[in-house]
Amino acid sequence: MKDSIRKPFVAGNWKMNGSNELVESFVSNLALNPDVDIVICPPAVYLSKLSSASFEVGAQNASEFASGAHTGELSLGMIAESGCKYVILGHSERRENHAESNELVARKVKATIEMGLIPILCIGEPLNVRESGGVFDFVKAQLDAVAKECGAQYIKNSVIAYEPIWAIGTGKTASPEQAQEVHAFIRKELTALDASAAASVRLLYGGSVNAGNAKDLFAKIDIDGGLIGGASLKIEDFTTICLAAS
Numbered sequence: 001m002k003d004s005i006r007k008p009f010v011a012g013n014w015k016m017n018g019s020n021e022l023v024e025s026f027v028s029n030l031a032l033n034p035d036v037d038i039v040i041c042p043p044a045v046y047l048s049k050l051s052s053a054s055f056e057v058g059a060q061n062a063s064e065f066a067s068g069a070h071t072g073e074l075s076l077g078m079i080a081e082s083g084c085k086y087v088i089l090g091h092s093e094r095r096e097n098h099a100e101s102n103e104l105v106a107r108k109v110k111a112t113i114e115m116g117l118i119p120i121l122c123i124g125e126p127l128n129v130r131e132s133g134g135v136f137d138f139v140k141a142q143l144d145a146v147a148k149e150c151g152a153q154y155i156k157n158s159v160i161a162y163e164p165i166w167a168i169g170t171g172k173t174a175s176p177e178q179a180q181e182v183h184a185f186i187r188k189e190l191t192a193l194d195a196s197a198a199a200s201v202r203l204l205y206g207g208s209v210n211a212g213n214a215k216d217l218f219a220k221i222d223i224d225g226g227l228i229g230g231a232s233l234k235i236e237d238f239t240t241i242c243l244a245a246s
């Protein structure tokens with residue numbers, strides 16, 4: 001039986017995609033589902049427009065700094081003012097393409113919680129790590145860095161997304177069994193720090209989730225929803241995925 005203290009959670013990460021037209025279509029047409037927390041994370045320029053919608057909105061990244069000479073960055077205060085409740089942090093595209101270390105991601109998690117926002121903390125291994133059998137050690141190091149910076153209290157204030165890098169944008173989804181195995185490991189690691197927070201933290205799976213495979217993934221006991229990339233740009237597919245979570 002799935003634990004009913006964890007309300008299903010589905011977030012769409014639009015990455016660097018979207019347009020005014022897509023924003024308007026989501027604001028007008030995305031069906032809410034009272035059984036699922038639904039969040040859309042568009043490029044930052046669309047945040048204010050989407051914040052009038054009845055679903056929640058999240059940013060895709062944030063600076064660790066409050067203000068200053070950081071051209072191109074957004075502070076958490078600005079993100080909060082634009083109507084966001086959530087911030088995706090540590091996405092593999094930020095870790096890999098913008099050299100974000102485990103320690104930097106951990107500092108961002110801390111600053112986000114201090115701002116009263118909820119991090120959607122992304123973790124997950126590249127293909128070579130999976131092939132060499134190092135998945136648990138890799139994911140543990142990512143989690144340990146956050147615990148070292150924030151203490152166990154981050155668990156009750158965060159959502160955590162397991163996104164194996166080899167499954168992102170590749171059409172090669174982790175099998176429900178592969179995903180569940182890592183989710184169970186993550187929950188066990190968190191349980192060692194704070195058992196009650198670990199029982200209630202939502203663990204999302206991300207990586208080529210689509211309208212066809214979502215139901216089987218979300219049926220697994222430790223998979224509480226998804227972080228959806230490509231399929232979150234199509235309102236029908238995203239709606240099907242949200243339904244699959246409920």
Ligand code: 13P
Nearest residue numbers: 013168169207208229230
């Ligand atoms: P895809 O669903 O396109 O594989 O992307 C997943 C992802 O990176 C969500 O953050």
